[in-house]
Amino acid sequence: MLDSFxxxxxxxxxxxxxxxxxxxxxxxxxxxTNVFIEERTLPGAGIADDVSAANNPPxxxxxxxxxxxxxxxxxxxxxxxxxxxxxxxxxxKLVDNIKTLFVDLYGDQLKKPxxxxxxxxxxxxxxxxxxxxxxxxxxxxxxxxxSAALVEEAPPSISQSSGDEPPPLPGILSRGxxxxxxxxxxxxxxxxxxxxxxSRPSTxxxxxxxxxxxxxxxxxxxxxxxxxxxxxxASSGEESYAKKNRAGKAAAPxxxxxxxxxxxxxxxxxxxxxxSAPANGATSGEDxxxxxxxxxxxVDSKSWGSKTGGRFVLKDLDxxxxxxxxxxxxxKSDTAAAPAGIVGSSLSAxxxxxxNVVGGKTLTKEDLDKAxxxxxxxxxxxxxxxxxAIRLCEGVERELIGVKxxxxxxxxxxxxxxxxxxxxxxxxxxxxxxxxREIDAVTxxxxxxxxxxxxxxxxIVGVNGVGKSTNLSKICFFLLQNKYxxxxxxxxxxxxxxxxxxxxxxxxxxxxxxxxxxxxxxxEKGYGKDAANVAKDAIAVAAQKGYDVVLIDTAxxxxxxxRLMSSLEKFAKFANPDKILMVGEALVGTDSVAQARxxxxxxxxxxxxxxxxxxxxxxxxxxxxxxxxxxxxxxxPVLFVGVGQHYTDLRNLSVKWAVEKLLSSN
Amino acid sequence: MAAMGRLVHAxxxxxxxxxxxxxxxxxxxxxxLHSVVFxxxxxxxxxxxxxIGPSGSGKTSLLTLFERGTKAAATHISQTPIAVECSLxxxxxxxxxxxxxxxxxxxQAHKKFLLVDTPGHGKLRHHALENITNPQNLKGLIFLVxxxxxxxxxxxxxxxxxxxxxxxxxxxKRATGSxxxxxxxxxxxxxxxxxxxxxxxxxAALVKSSLEAEISKVxxxxxxxxxxxxxxxxxxxxxxxxxxxxxxxxxxxxxxxxEFDVSVEVVGGNVAGGEGPTxxxxxxxxxxxx
Numbered sequence: 035m036l037d038s039f040x041x042x043x044x045x046x047x048x049x050x051x052x053x054x055x056x057x058x059x060x061x062x063x064x065x066x067t068n069v070f071i072e073e074r075t076l077p078g079a080g081i082a083d084d085v086s087a088a089n090n091p092p093x094x095x096x097x098x099x100x101x102x103x104x105x106x107x108x109x110x111x112x113x114x115x116x117x118x119x120x121x122x123x124x125x126x127k128l129v130d131n132i133k134t135l136f137v138d139l140y141g142d143q144l145k146k147p148x149x150x151x152x153x154x155x156x157x158x159x160x161x162x163x164x165x166x167x168x169x170x171x172x173x174x175x176x177x178x179x180x181s182a183a184l185v186e187e188a189p190p191s192i193s194q195s196s197g198d199e200p201p202p203l204p205g206i207l208s209r210g211x212x213x214x215x216x217x218x219x220x221x222x223x224x225x226x227x228x229x230x231x232x233s234r235p236s237t238x239x240x241x242x243x244x245x246x247x248x249x250x251x252x253x254x255x256x257x258x259x260x261x262x263x264x265x266x267x268a269s270s271g272e273e274s275y276a277k278k279n280r281a282g283k284a285a286a287p288x289x290x291x292x293x294x295x296x297x298x299x300x301x302x303x304x305x306x307x308x309x310s311a312p313a314n315g316a317t318s319g320e321d322x323x324x325x326x327x328x329x330x331x332x333v334d335s336k337s338w339g340s341k342t343g344g345r346f347v348l349k350d351l352d353x354x355x356x357x358x359x360x361x362x363x364x365x366k367s368d369t370a371a372a373p374a375g376i377v378g379s380s381l382s383a384x385x386x387x388x389x390n391v392v393g394g395k396t397l398t399k400e401d402l403d404k405a406x407x408x409x410x411x412x413x414x415x416x417x418x419x420x421x422x423a424i425r426l427c428e429g430v431e432r433e434l435i436g437v438k439x440x441x442x443x444x445x446x447x448x449x450x451x452x453x454x455x456x457x458x459x460x461x462x463x464x465x466x467x468x469x470x471r472e473i474d475a476v477t478x479x480x481x482x483x484x485x486x487x488x489x490x491x492x493x494i495v496g497v498n499g500v501g502k503s504t505n506l507s508k509i510c511f512f513l514l515q516n517k518y519x520x521x522x523x524x525x526x527x528x529x530x531x532x533x534x535x536x537x538x539x540x541x542x543x544x545x546x547x548x549x550x551x552x553x554x555x556x557x558e559k560g561y562g563k564d565a566a567n568v569a570k571d572a573i574a575v576a577a578q579k580g581y582d583v584v585l586i587d588t589a590x591x592x593x594x595x596x597r598l599m600s601s602l603e604k605f606a607k608f609a610n611p612d613k614i615l616m617v618g619e620a621l622v623g624t625d626s627v628a629q630a631r632x633x634x635x636x637x638x639x640x641x642x643x644x645x646x647x648x649x650x651x652x653x654x655x656x657x658x659x660x661x662x663x664x665x666x667x668x669x670x671p672v673l674f675v676g677v678g679q680h681y682t683d684l685r686n687l688s689v690k691w692a693v694e695k696l697l698s699s700n
Numbered sequence: 701m702a703a704m705g706r707l708v709h710a711x712x713x714x715x716x717x718x719x720x721x722x723x724x725x726x727x728x729x730x731x732x733l734h735s736v737v738f739x740x741x742x743x744x745x746x747x748x749x750x751x752i753g754p755s756g757s758g759k760t761s762l763l764t765l766f767e768r769g770t771k772a773a774a775t776h777i778s779q780t781p782i783a784v785e786c787s788l789x790x791x792x793x794x795x796x797x798x799x800x801x802x803x804x805x806x807x808q809a810h811k812k813f814l815l816v817d818t819p820g821h822g823k824l825r826h827h828a829l830e831n832i833t834n835p836q837n838l839k840g841l842i843f844l845v846x847x848x849x850x851x852x853x854x855x856x857x858x859x860x861x862x863x864x865x866x867x868x869x870x871x872x873k874r875a876t877g878s879x880x881x882x883x884x885x886x887x888x889x890x891x892x893x894x895x896x897x898x899x900x901x902x903x904a905a906l907v908k909s910s911l912e913a914e915i916s917k918v919x920x921x922x923x924x925x926x927x928x929x930x931x932x933x934x935x936x937x938x939x940x941x942x943x944x945x946x947x948x949x950x951x952x953x954x955x956x957x958x959e960f961d962v963s964v965e966v967v968g969g970n971v972a973g974g975e976g977p978t979x980x981x982x983x984x985x986x987x988x989x990x
Contacts, residue, residue: 046760046778148785464822688928
């Protein structure tokens with residue numbers, strides 16, 4: 035069963051929620067961070083408007099699965115949370131229907147500026163939808179004898195929609211549902227209703243539903259008595275509202291009371307119910323003529339007309355919901371096939387041209403297509419990998435469809451700003467990347483925390499020839515200038531000359547920083563040893579001798595060579611570095627995405643890259659697209675940028691600089 | 701054609717009717733324009749207070765609490781900024797109304813202001829930072845911190861101090877960077893130590909001292925860190941020194957910001973909690989700034 039359902043705004047306020055089981059807010063928070071802000075899951079379907087929940091990939095967190103959809107113009111997000119073990123085929127439809135209903139009912143309230151308040155009494159609509167969809171799902175599954183009764187009960191639209199519902203639910207669920215929703219029918223035949231709850235640990239919702247219906251019935255009876263009695267406690271408007279509600283709820287599982295009826299059976303036969311409901315309407319009508327006379331009158335006449343007891347409210351709601359959903363469907367199909375005569379089309383074309391210049395035009399896919407193509411080419415020229423460029427453009431396009439351009443703003447300008455903000459969002463790291471403070475926190479933890487000081491371990495990986503050793507020595511130089519004691523570990527035990535190369539770097543660094551107080555040593559065990567073991571030993575030595583930072587060089591490896599990459603997992607386990615940095619060259623084009631992805635995945639499930647160093651940025655001029663490709667593929671931030679041949683030519687990434695370069699046109 | 705001519709003739713005649721219409725138009729058009737254009741544009745922009753702070757400090761909760769008055773709504777991580785019209789609670793008087801008579805009928809109306817919430821997620825902080833540099837009648841800045849995550853050596857303290865450092869640095873640059881002779885309006889900062897109801901929360905004084913200590917660390921490590929890319933690579937704009945507070949001082953103190961017309965106060969409170977919210981001191985701070 036559903037665990038919870040929430041409707042929230044993009045500004046973070048929960049407008050309406052219903053929870054059947056306690057769910058931690060962190061579940062939905064993680065959905066927001068990962069899907070909406072960091073776009074970590076594949077943005078195949080996404081933030082676009084009018085995408086049904088079925089097209090949005092479900093998001094899994096812990097043991098929960100989240101189904102969601104959004105309404106962009108109102109800034110709404112609809113999320114349904116349920117246990118991943120369950121397979122709820124109707125959940126997409128629920129989310130979509132709730133979206134349509136909510137927008138239709140409260141859309142104008144949501145458009146008001148400067149407020150977060152939305153008056154909504156959405157509970158009954160939601161309950162109605164749940165009931166209906168569960169019914170539909172059950173209809174699919176149980177082709178049992180009672181179908182006749184069901185069809186009679188179900189509104190026409192349901193029996194229609196049942197045709198395109200997915201195939202049967204797993205038995206366990208259907209049993210649960212049949213128990214919950216249709217116990218009246220199934221119990222008579224003693225189908226496996228009485229399955230123990232222990233087999234379904236996570237379906238309290240159904241109980242809540244039925245639990246509500248049961249006491250609801252009782253409550254309404256009590257209320258009726260109260261209304262008949264001279265006591266005045268039922269005279270408030272609130273009470274009558276609730277009563278109406280309860281009466282409605284009580285009506286659906288009316289027969290269910292009989293099933294339930296161990297002790298209550300005496301006054302539960304159909305006839306008194308049938309008889310008392312109109313009476314109820316009448317009495318309450320008399321009671322609260324002043325308050326809600328209109329509503330009550332209406333209800334009265336209907337219930338008399340149909341003589342079906344308290345069902346009228348439910349029917350009413352059903353009809354309203356059906357009409358809302360139907361009109362939404364109609365609207366959609368209308369826009370899909372928008373017919374226009376010659377005059378109309380040419381007029382709109384002229385208007386479109388005019389608006390193109392003046393602004394105030396609502397952007398459509400056609401408007402954007404050409405300009406987006408131009409933007410894509412532009413990004414490709416900047417050496418952004420094709421995959422990343424296409425996905426970036428798709429994201430911007432989704433963001434812009436349906437948006438109005440400002441005054442005197444052309445489509446191009448709009449795209450330009452949207453692309454700028456989306457590039458900036460991608461490149462900005464989630465948390466600050468202050469390496470020095472992180473090192474300080476590890477090597478000299480505060481007295482209060484219980485951590486022991488230990489050396490900070492950084493390892494550097496990458497494909498062959500991108501400049502791992504060079505960048506390592508640049509970082510080393512930077513650390514030495516800040517007076518750290520650094521141990522460099524020659525983890526490249528494979529390539530001839532690699533150890534000697536590092537030895538030369540260490541000699542140079544020693545000479546350069548001797549005056550400034552830094553200290554650097556090389557740890558090497560020659561060639562042919564296992565790099566993971568060498569690294570482990572080196573860290574032990576560093577801890578012993580009181581080094582602050584350990585920098586581990588590794589052998590370059592081709593990212594699609596499984597044999598070479600597999601040793602990285604062991605390496606990550608043995609050395610357990612605080613930071614694993616990958617060096618990527620700015621020169622590489624399309625391959626950057628695959629490189630970043632493969633290296634990111636190579637360290638096993640619990641570990642990923644912590645940052646990129648993009649080397650050789652001075653050699654590409656404006657074409658710094660590799661930055662974007664790599665970050666886009668993995669969501670790992672760029673830590674440093676290599677901008678020259680000297681030890682000092684290492685820089686932090688300035689997002690502003692990168693975005694300017696990427697969007698500059700030449 | 702003849703009809704047309706007659707019409708023109710009639711129109712151009714100095715008839716009393718024509719005169720009356722002309723006078724009527726001459727009088728009504730300005731009134732009409734005034735009522736349509738001027739009224740609808742709104743006389744003044746409301747004074748606004750900006751809410752910033754790291755993610756999870758309770759900004760949106762505070763916003764809903766201030767709007768609804770009694771209880772904060774459930775919230776999740778924000779993605780977009782939102783401005784909400786709030787009014788001062790009964791009994792508090794805005795500073796600008798200080799000298800009004802108590803019997804002034806306009807005093808009865810609540811003073812209204814805009815409370816602007818910003819997302820605290822690392823990737824979305826530009827919303828907040830843009831609002832500081834480009835204020836529309838900005839009266840003050842509330843920096844919310846989660847007092848329960850500020851113990852020494854905590855990750856939360858580092859993130860918070862980083863963000864606060866950036867914000868204060870922006871305010872400082874705004875004060876020093878302006879070339880105009882007219883002095884800019886000062887923007888006071890309230891560091892609202894939220895979640896005081898939690899057991900692990902630090903008291904306001906401790907929040908202040910630990911933030912000051914951590915900002916000192918941020919400041920030194922920033923000064924020692926690498927340059928940003930783009931600087932010294934040809935098109936270098938001359939970046940000024942990014943030292944927050946008094947030059948040469950070893951420890952950062954919030955009082956050093958007063959040199960740049962930024963007064964910083966640390967006040968505790970809580971938005972949620974068993975015994976209801978305690979935000980009276982924050983209200984007081986706001987009313988003093990309006």
